[in-house]
Amino acid sequence: MDSKYNIKEIKRQYVLLIWSAIFVVYGFVFYYLPLGGWIMAFQNYKPKTGLLHSKFIGLDKFKFLFEDDTFIRVVRNTLAMGVLNLVTSFVMAIVFAILLNEVRNKFFKKPIQTISYLPHFLSMIIVTGILHDALSANGIVNEILVNLNFIARPIDFFAHKEFFWPIVAFTNLWKETGWNAIIYLAAISAIDPTLYEAASIDGAGRWQKIKHITLPGIKATIIILLLMNVGNVLNAGFEIQYLLGNGLVKGVADTIDIYVLKWGVSQSDFSLGTAAGMFKSVVSITLIVIANVIARRTSEERLY
Amino acid sequence: MKKIIALLTVVSLTASMLMGCAKSAENKGGSTDATETETEATGEIKEFTAFFAVPGSEINDDNEIQQMIAEKTGVKVKETWLAGQTADEAVGTIIAGGEYPDFINGGDGMQALYDAGALVAWDEYIEKYPNIKEFYSDADWEEFRQEDGHIYWMNPFDQVYGESKTTTHSGEAFWIQVRVLEWAKYPKIESLDEYFDLLRDYAAANPTMADGTENIPYTILCDDWRYFCLENPPLFLAGNPNDGSVIVNPETLKVEDYNTTDVAKRYFEKLNIEYKAGLVDPTSFTQTYDEYIAKLSTGRVLGMVDQWWNFAYTVNDVFKQQGLDNQGCNYVPLGITIDKGMENQWYTPGAQLNPSSGIAVTTSCEDPDAAFKFINDVLSQEIHDLRFWGVEGVDYAVDEDGMYYRTEDMRMTVADTSYKASHLSTYSYFPLWYGTSRDGKNAMQPAEQPVEFLDSLNDNVVKCFEAYGVTTYPDMIGSVDKAGVWYPMWSYSNTLTTDTPGGVAWTKMGEIKHEWLPQVVMADDFDKKWSEYMDVYSTAKPEDFLAEMQTELDRRISK
Numbered sequence: 001m002d003s004k005y006n007i008k009e010i011k012r013q014y015v016l017l018i019w020s021a022i023f024v025v026y027g028f029v030f031y032y033l034p035l036g037g038w039i040m041a042f043q044n045y046k047p048k049t050g051l052l053h054s055k056f057i058g059l060d061k062f063k064f065l066f067e068d069d070t071f072i073r074v075v076r077n078t079l080a081m082g083v084l085n086l087v088t089s090f091v092m093a094i095v096f097a098i099l100l101n102e103v104r105n106k107f108f109k110k111p112i113q114t115i116s117y118l119p120h121f122l123s124m125i126i127v128t129g130i131l132h133d134a135l136s137a138n139g140i141v142n143e144i145l146v147n148l149n150f151i152a153r154p155i156d157f158f159a160h161k162e163f164f165w166p167i168v169a170f171t172n173l174w175k176e177t178g179w180n181a182i183i184y185l186a187a188i189s190a191i192d193p194t195l196y197e198a199a200s201i202d203g204a205g206r207w208q209k210i211k212h213i214t215l216p217g218i219k220a221t222i223i224i225l226l227l228m229n230v231g232n233v234l235n236a237g238f239e240i241q242y243l244l245g246n247g248l249v250k251g252v253a254d255t256i257d258i259y260v261l262k263w264g265v266s267q268s269d270f271s272l273g274t275a276a277g278m279f280k281s282v283v284s285i286t287l288i289v290i291a292n293v294i295a296r297r298t299s300e301e302r303l304y
Numbered sequence: 305m306k307k308i309i310a311l312l313t314v315v316s317l318t319a320s321m322l323m324g325c326a327k328s329a330e331n332k333g334g335s336t337d338a339t340e341t342e343t344e345a346t347g348e349i350k351e352f353t354a355f356f357a358v359p360g361s362e363i364n365d366d367n368e369i370q371q372m373i374a375e376k377t378g379v380k381v382k383e384t385w386l387a388g389q390t391a392d393e394a395v396g397t398i399i400a401g402g403e404y405p406d407f408i409n410g411g412d413g414m415q416a417l418y419d420a421g422a423l424v425a426w427d428e429y430i431e432k433y434p435n436i437k438e439f440y441s442d443a444d445w446e447e448f449r450q451e452d453g454h455i456y457w458m459n460p461f462d463q464v465y466g467e468s469k470t471t472t473h474s475g476e477a478f479w480i481q482v483r484v485l486e487w488a489k490y491p492k493i494e495s496l497d498e499y500f501d502l503l504r505d506y507a508a509a510n511p512t513m514a515d516g517t518e519n520i521p522y523t524i525l526c527d528d529w530r531y532f533c534l535e536n537p538p539l540f541l542a543g544n545p546n547d548g549s550v551i552v553n554p555e556t557l558k559v560e561d562y563n564t565t566d567v568a569k570r571y572f573e574k575l576n577i578e579y580k581a582g583l584v585d586p587t588s589f590t591q592t593y594d595e596y597i598a599k600l601s602t603g604r605v606l607g608m609v610d611q612w613w614n615f616a617y618t619v620n621d622v623f624k625q626q627g628l629d630n631q632g633c634n635y636v637p638l639g640i641t642i643d644k645g646m647e648n649q650w651y652t653p654g655a656q657l658n659p660s661s662g663i664a665v666t667t668s669c670e671d672p673d674a675a676f677k678f679i680n681d682v683l684s685q686e687i688h689d690l691r692f693w694g695v696e697g698v699d700y701a702v703d704e705d706g707m708y709y710r711t712e713d714m715r716m717t718v719a720d721t722s723y724k725a726s727h728l729s730t731y732s733y734f735p736l737w738y739g740t741s742r743d744g745k746n747a748m749q750p751a752e753q754p755v756e757f758l759d760s761l762n763d764n765v766v767k768c769f770e771a772y773g774v775t776t777y778p779d780m781i782g783s784v785d786k787a788g789v790w791y792p793m794w795s796y797s798n799t800l801t802t803d804t805p806g807g808v809a810w811t812k813m814g815e816i817k818h819e820w821l822p823q824v825v826m827a828d829d830f831d832k833k834w835s836e837y838m839d840v841y842s843t844a845k846p847e848d849f850l851a852e853m854q855t856e857l858d859r860r861i862s863k
Contacts, residue, residue: 046419046420047399047400047402047419047420047421047422048419048420048421069843070812070815125388132592136587136590137586137587156586156587156590158590159589159590159822159826246526246527246589246590247526247531247589247818247819247821247822248589248590248819248822248823250815250818250819251819261393262811262815263802263811264396265392265393265396265397265400266390266392266393266396267392267396267416267801267802267803267807267811268395268396268399268413268416268419268420268801269801269802269803270400272802
């Protein structure tokens, strides 16, 4: 009988309700209302005839997508790069946060942290420009390798398919590790320091403290962030692949977004682009649901 | 105290948010705002926006000649250009956004703009404005008529007033530096083998430039849509003109695919041999367009295949500024074929009508009449001279016979990039004339003024011309003129979209060629790679594409 939804309670919390109402409206208008545009994927959409009058073609666009070898390959590329990015950036961010936490000297800790997340603010164009130059046949990486006699002739890194995915992962890492580590650093600093003292008394070394206190302490953060990023695995990116790709590595470089650009926007075939986008959303939601179920079964943390 | 600070923070945050909103509203309105700052004694000057789906450099907002034109015509146009995208992507994005600039030239994307209902019909304005009407003959205007019976754009180029004065070869060729020809004492180069032999001999004898940097005998550009440098020479080497996407057999009047011919296989095999011999630049396949132009500008590249407009504007000016033209780095075109003794058609003279793209006025323009009046005005002789010759006395002078000319100082100044941005305003993608000026004597374009052309050529190029007995670039190539009524076929293939099976095939073919041609050139076992490539190529169903082109060819012939 003690219902939370009675009038007295509402009156008491009316400020909070008003605040939430603003965000609910915002969320509805900008995230749920545009979903109506998904009808484009089932039409032969032309801007002239608009959403309501374009010809209905059912699942034709989806059929085209799944019968197209290029699309299958592109999905493979996106998944591969997405998973690679996810795993590497995750591990690196945690490792970096823990290592930074272990730095005793306050004088170095702050500047290092600040410098580490500066690349986040650079645009991809600058980063890929630098990278393209550094990895070219007469760039600095090849110069070092040749001078140290590791290789006889310079390697053109962008001409070989094997190198592309690692290069993408590296670019992402270099740009985002510092930024991603911020949350983990915050979580680490929230751990009760008396735990560390108790561990020292029990004779724990540095590594054991990390293994038994720090890592379990941020377990909740790790799981929540992992769940959130699993849904993003198909957003492996557009910028890096578009800027660094070329004809030779096309087979491994093109992502779903680039496919949509080439076959959707460039051809004014908005239906195809919407269909591909829908596919991405459906897969992402499925992945999050699965991940959440696993998380719920194995630990106390879950997204919802 | 805290309350005051809190209040101030809220106010400043809100203000900054609203500032953001106001700015975007201003950009949306676009055209006729901001006239107060531009008002001169002559009254209000209308401002229009224009977007061109080709790369170009923006001029300064206070550009002097643009201001002069604005005072005379009452209109100023802010031009923006393509940057880092393809024309299709840019136009697709603009259509998706729904906000158009006042003028637009969407390149290959004009059909998409028409389908989106974004363009204003021209018919009444053609009748109203004489300069626009005289730009094309009535028959030519009919070419621009779309399915609904109206005309929506006009191509700004390739129209010759009066007598033609063409001196430049503005199309594709195998280019070579004059110093290479000079070193070999100006031999007659007619075949692909001779071309590469010459490059090899010169590179062996002169591995570096005067300052010690290495020469690059041959480089290829295959960045995105500019990969014609790699993929379409087989078309020309067989002696055909630039139909762009297919070969038209003039006897059978059938469309043929140049990607699978014997000539194609021989050409790529030759490239493969030269790549393994180290003549072909190994970074060809990963370089971006900017890197390619930078490479050319250093003067180290001895030869390449390219379209003139793709490199000439930037590279020639740099050569002049850096004095590299005095080292003989200027490029001249060679009309080579796969074997000796064949006719070539690299150069096709005469106006080529390309009805598939052009400049258009969009439905976002608030005053279409003023827009068309502006197009009319920039075609008048006075404004046309301001656009291309510049200001009399400053950018060119007039001699006793009334002929325009430039001194060497003037030529150096107009080649300077910052001078171009601050002083010269050519409105280069608005309609313009080639040929002879209405005064009957001068050329419409300075580059075509005969005396000016010869005077502005570097001595090394003049020596080269004299050695071969020619006076213009097209003469160097020595093409025959046999283009059929259907020429050029690329004006149709550029409009293909994935709506038709032919368009899907065309896009797929492009993707496959992008991926496989570099591999074929770099292959260790050429024959194996070539047959793999041919297998993959056939999965793109090129028959669909060729069938559609054949339909178009038949339509053009029967007209």
